[in-house]
Amino acid sequence: ETGVTQTPRHLVMGMTNKKSLKCEQHLGHNAMYWYKQSAKKPLELMFVYSLEERVENNSVPSRFSPECPNSSHLFLHLHTLQPEDSALYLCASSQGDRQSYEQYFGPGTRLTVT
Amino acid sequence: QQPVQSPQAVILREGEDAVINCSSSKALYSVHWYRQKHGEAPIFLMILLKGGEQKGHDKISASFNEKKQQSSLYLTASQLSYSGTYFCGTETGNQFYFGTGTSLTVIP
Numbered sequence: 001e002t003g004v005t006q007t008p009r010h011l012v013m014g015m016t017n018k019k020s021l022k023c024e025q026h027l028g029h030n031a032m033y034w035y036k037q038s039a040k041k042p043l044e045l046m047f048v049y050s051l052e053e054r055v056e057n058n059s060v061p062s063r064f065s066p067e068c069p070n071s072s073h074l075f076l077h078l079h080t081l082q083p084e085d086s087a088l089y090l091c092a093s094s095q096g097d098r099q100s101y102e103q104y105f106g107p108g109t110r111l112t113v114t
Numbered sequence: 115q116q117p118v119q120s121p122q123a124v125i126l127r128e129g130e131d132a133v134i135n136c137s138s139s140k141a142l143y144s145v146h147w148y149r150q151k152h153g154e155a156p157i158f159l160m161i162l163l164k165g166g167e168q169k170g171h172d173k174i175s176a177s178f179n180e181k182k183q184q185s186s187l188y189l190t191a192s193q194l195s196y197s198g199t200y201f202c203g204t205e206t207g208n209q210f211y212f213g214t215g216t217s218l219t220v221i222p
Contacts, residue, residue: 004155042116043156043201043212090155100144100205105155 002026004106006091012112013081021076021109023091029104031055031097032074034066037088037108049074050097081113115140117204119213126192126220134216136202137184145178145185146203149196150215156201159187192220 004025013019025032034046048056049068063085065077074091088108094101117138126132136145144163150156162178162185173190185204189196199215 040214042214045210098205098208098210100146100161100210102146102158102161103148103156104158107153107155 004091004093004104006089006106006109008109009107010110010112012114013078014114015081015083017081018077018079020078021089021091021111023074023076023106025072025074025091025093025104025106027093027104029093029095030071031094031101032068032071033092033094033103034074034076035090035092035105037090043090046076048097055097078111081111083113086111086113115206115209116211117202117213119200119202119216121216122214123217124219126218128194128220128222129191132189132192132218134187134189134200134202134218135184136186136204136213137182138204138206140183140204140206142178142180142183142185142204142206144205145176146205147176147185147187148201148203148212149198150201151198159200189218192218194220194222196220 007022031050036044046060047066052068063080067075090108091106092103094103117136120135146161147159148156176187178185197220199217201215202213
């Protein structure tokens, strides 16, 4: 595997379910990011991890819970989501811990909350 | 605080040129350009740093006007493969924001 991979690619879940999104980067980068991409809206940064420590949390509701067990893996745990949380969730990585570094994105997980 | 992109959408015939603009209300340190094809991950195109430099590769280039707090992406002699949504990302101080994107469609 090369680059940034995400699983699953598609996910449908009910509002009472608990699920997790997984991201893995094979680039040796130090920072990883979660973004939310909704139609007609700019990419919204959710979380930033640098060297496995969370460095930024952009006022994201607690029903989204990130986890970064090592510099190559990033998870987004989901529970009691709302229909408005339906979106494409993108993971990215970069060499440095600022978005101003070149970011490499995964293909995303298309999430639908019913 | 997020940059404003224009136009929101553009349709071109193969071989035509296009310009996409990205404007910020704040002083910029750098501007980034990404392209995202439908159903795929955004792909990094280039970074422009403060100093008014121009960059490019192949037939895609960009300029950065620090005074006007804006950047422009130039696509010349467009190819079908250029279709997608183009995003700018702007760094102002310690903040970074993506624009809403410009949808570009190249038709034969």
